[in-house]
Amino acid sequence: MNICVFCASSQHIDKKYIELAGHVGTELAKRGHTLVSGGATVSCMGAVTSAARAAGARTIGVIPQVLVDIEIADEESDELVVAADMRERKGLMDARSDAFLVLPGGIGTLEELFEIWTARVLGIHHRPLVVLDPWGLYDPLRKLMNHLYDEGFTRPETFDAISWTTTVEEAFAHLEARTHPVRPSVAELGESAG
Structure with missing residues (x-):
């Protein structure tokens, strides 16, 4: 399976997020999948790609020319698409992918998440x-989505379309099973936030 991983490119984040990305890359390779990434060498994006490649996975990087020009392109990718x-x-990453895994990230990661989710x-x-999301970074987003539902702005299908996980193994189990849970209860969200 070609798994697209959306994640942070920020240099100013806790090391635990970069370690998580590395763990994801290693697990992806161990399970025999191909990585589709944003094609850069920085932060979580670089960590997931380096770990996947080191563990034997094929890597496909997709990067815009403007980022190639500032020399952060992953030239070691098996395939680097500019x-x-x-x-x-985003369109090329989407077209090359069989599944999508979203790690903690900032506004770029959220943009990618919302486009695929929509x-x-x-x-x-x-x-x-x-x-x-092992550390609950996206808990406020999940609460917002429930509030949008309560106010009539989203449908139940919104919650059926996505799986929220807290471990690497659980995330890959959902990707490989191609199943998605229903909307979490407010009580479940309160527990994960605490």
């Missing part, structure tokens, strides 16, 4: 979408 811009990059809710694709 996109014209960020929009083309497309799945609309039935544009039926590929697995899994979030790996």
